[in-house]
Amino acid sequence: MVRFVLVRPRVPENVGAAARVLRNFGHADWVLVSPERLDLDAARRMAVGAEDLLDGVRIVATLDEAVSDCAWVVGTESRRVRGRPPLEPEALAAAAAERAGRGRTALVFGGERDGLRAGELARCDALSRIPSRAPQPSLNLAQAVAVYAFALRPGAHAAPPAAAPRAAAADDAEMLRVESALRDALAAGGFLRGPERHAVRDLSRTLRRACMTRKESRLWITALRRVARREEA
Numbered sequence: 723m724v725r726f727v728l729v730r731p732r733v734p735e736n737v738g739a740a741a742r743v744l745r746n747f748g749h750a751d752w753v754l755v756s757p758e759r760l761d762l763d764a765a766r767r768m769a770v771g772a773e774d775l776l777d778g779v780r781i782v783a784t785l786d787e788a789v790s791d792c793a794w795v796v797g798t799e800s801r802r803v804r805g806r807p808p809l810e811p812e813a814l815a816a817a818a819a820e821r822a823g824r825g826r827t828a829l830v831f832g833g834e835r836d837g838l839r840a841g842e843l844a845r846c847d848a849l850s851r852i853p854s855r856a857p858q859p860s861l862n863l864a865q866a867v868a869v870y871a872f873a874l875r876p877g878a879h880a881a882p883p884a885a886a887p888r889a890a891a892a893d894d895a896e897m898l899r900v901e902s903a904l905r906d907a908l909a910a911g912g913f914l915r916g917p918e919r920h921a922v923r924d925l926s927r928t929l930r931r932a933c934m935t936r937k938e939s940r941l942w943i944t945a946l947r948r949v950a951r952r953e954e955a
Contacts, residue, residue: 723826724818724874725751727788729842730833731863732758738768738776739864745772746868747875751826753780753788758833768864785830785842786898793825793891793933794818797838797846798870800860808851811873817848819879824891824933829870834863844923847930892939900939901926903946910953 726744731737731754744752752775754760762776769776782788789795796814809817818827830846832838837860843849852861852869861869892900905922908914914921934942 723751723822724749725753725789725792725826725828726867726871727753727755727785727828727830728757728833728863728867729755729785729788729830729838730758730835731760732834733863734759734761734764735768736834736863737779738765740867741765741769741772741776741779743864743868743871745775747871749871749874749876750775753782755782755785755788757781785845786894789828789830790895791826791893792828793893794821794827794848795830795846795894796827796848796850797830797843798832798850798852798866799838799843800851800854802851803843803849806849808849810853811850811870814848814850814870815873815879818874821891821933825893828894829874831863831866847927889935889937892934892936896936896939897926897930897934900929900934900942900946903943903950904929907946907950907953910950912953 726740726749728737728740731740737754737757737760740752744750760781765776766773780788796809799808802808814829821827829850830838830842832842838846850870852866854861901922904926905914905918908922908925929942
């Protein structure tokens with residue numbers, strides 16, 4: 723299951739067109755984060771055949787709210803980010819199919835004006851990029867949603883044969899709690915002195931790549947909190 727998350731969309735026609743392409747390719751789970759203005763009449767003119775999907779979209783205030791129950795959060799970005807090689811849409815679809823049994827994937831799109839901001843990209847577990855060509859590397863928001871909606875259409879990538887049952891993966895909200903406990907333990911132990919910069923984020927990203935289960939995430943939180951209390955004593 724894939725959730726499409728549109729952050730700060732500002733053109734209502736793009737929202738309506740996104741609803742239509744999601745319906746075209748069999749998707750129904752989508753969320754808007756802080757839309758700048760949502761003229762439903764204008765959006766509905768582009769949502770031909772998907773008016774119910776548009777009317778039922780969930781609207782939240784923060785990216786955290788939109789992805790809290792997702793096990794894998796992938797941000798879309800037309801520019802390359804140093805140290806974070808992007809997955810192309812087909813590779814992303816294959817990876818999402820492999821993870822399907824462990825939890826929901828969130829695919830996050832930035833707004834038309836400035837895309838995803840640095841902090842939003844940093845909190846994503848992985849990045850994806852449509853391999854468009856210069857001098858026009860970026861796509862219109864609705865066009866980008868269409869490319870990914872097609873690549874991630876249900877049934878396009880069969881999940882690998884089931885082996886032994888796997889425990890549910892920790893979702894984003896649980897991994898944020900692990901990150902908080904890690905930050906407290908590092909601060910108590912003296913590792914963090916002055917501005918945090920990238921240390922906690924980079925260490926947390928390593929833990930996220932491990933795809934830990936809910937049980938494992940709770941064990942990490944308990945262990946880190948105990949270490950922090952001991953260091954503070």
